[in-house]
Amino acid sequence: MVNPIQSPSWLAGPMQRLRDISTSITSGSPYSPGFAASIIEDAEALRGLTAEFLRCANAYTSPLLRLSPELLYEIAAHVVELEPARPTELGWIRLGHVSCRFRSALLSMRGLWASAVCDVALHARQDVLARTAGAPISIHLEDKDEDIDSTRISFAMEHIALARRIKIEEFTPEGVLWTHEPRALSGKEFPFLEILDISVIHRPHRDIGLLGADVYSLEPLHAPRLQAVHLENIFVPFRPENLTRLSLLRSQSFEDGTIPNQDNILPSSDQFLDLLERCINVKHIGLCNMIPDLQPLHLSLRHGKSIRLPSLEMATISSTMSRLTALWSYLTPSRRLELDLEPDFVDFPVTTGGFVNRDRLSFLPLLLEQATLQSLHELAIKVDSENFVTQCSFLRRRRATQSDIEKELLAYSKGHDVYAPAIDVCFFQCIWDDQVSLEDFIDSIPEAFLAAIHTLDVSGLSSQQLRRLFMRLPRIRTLYLHAPIAPALSVLSSSPPADASTTSPHGYLPQLRHLRLMNPRILARRGQGGICLQEMLDIASSRANASLPLRSLKTEAAVLTNAARSTFGSTIKRLEEIVPVVDIQTS
Incomplete structure (x- = not known):
């Protein structure tokens, strides 16, 4: 007998069928193979129907499965970022196992499959390629954290003509990820x-093939959509007219030594200048060890032969001083640029040493026209003697309202959203001596660079060098001193020379109101390789007595020695009586 089952009325037919089967079993009627088979068929049908009911119930009750198609696409996009597909892992492809709706949504995202076609296992590549339905694919090979299987490299190289984006990054000497020579692609x-980004490792046996002098005159790729090109230690012929970003780089060093980069792997002067002149839509350009041996353009010829680059917004150029200077003589940018220049650049400066070069004193004057197009408000000078690097950076203010200025000055940190890079010059292999000193360099900076500077950030300068710098910057309101020591800090409480007409006779930086000490070592007593609390108090007092008071004195990541802790609280209270805002943050 069948136990009573609570069921809705629309199941009356199946319930009657169940009672008929039960009656047949209890009546003792002869066994029928056909009847037994029909019972099993009914059970299978009901099992499938039950599964469908459960699926519908989940689809109706689950918030995740009731999301709109737009949200499903958004979820898929985030999962793709967090869980990329790999040859050994399905990653985001597992979303297709969640539900039919997710699977349907994924299958409709052709671009998603196109981005993964080179990242899945060998047996799945053709299937994934079919799911792109002709959408342009993305190729990205990088051997930094994994060994790239040779079949994956071959597949990528065979399908580069279908690519929207090609990104190749070689990190290990053993792996060759790019196998096409420029002549084969011509x-x-x-x-x-749209994007061609190839960075390969220097390999002497193939450099002449990838960088031979003839490759720069080959017929370029026919790529009408190409917008961005980044080529490192390789050249692929391209048309520059439609590009918005261009980076051409040559390495100087590798793990085992120096690369003999000679002019035979660079374009000729005419080829190089012709390439630049055609970069009419390029906004960002980067050149590293790519400038050939140019003859500087004479001033009288610049009107007719200079290169204007009308769309250029940012330029990063690294080369020897002479070649960088020669290139700049050809450039006449028609707008304000963000310049990042690295004269005498080397990959590993600590290993090459340095040299004295008087031409460093005449380098900033070459950029005078750019300085007049900018509103330069911050100067940062850093001397790294250990690595033979001197950096001189000029920044402009993004916002110029008085309330913004005051808010930033009183802020704890520098507020990187307030300033934007303008002109950054980093001298590599740089040594200063008595004949060509840093003080001489400070004196060589044209006044147009310094006229509106009100924030100064310095690191690695001696007391004498600081005095010379302070004398040229009388309008400084905020000063950042990195890893300060007592002699450097004491400049703020000393008197300038009597003939220093650009500053107050009562002290350096007469408009200074905000002092920031970055990473100071705070000691208990004077003369121990850092600064002591009493010295900070002396500076604040001396400036207040000279009618040059500080409005704020703050530190960032200060190291407070155990011996200094005993007097810390009392000294801070005395400082607060002189300076309205005192914030000594210790690490």
């Missing part, structure tokens, strides 16, 4: 290509 059709 004139080839790349109808979808």
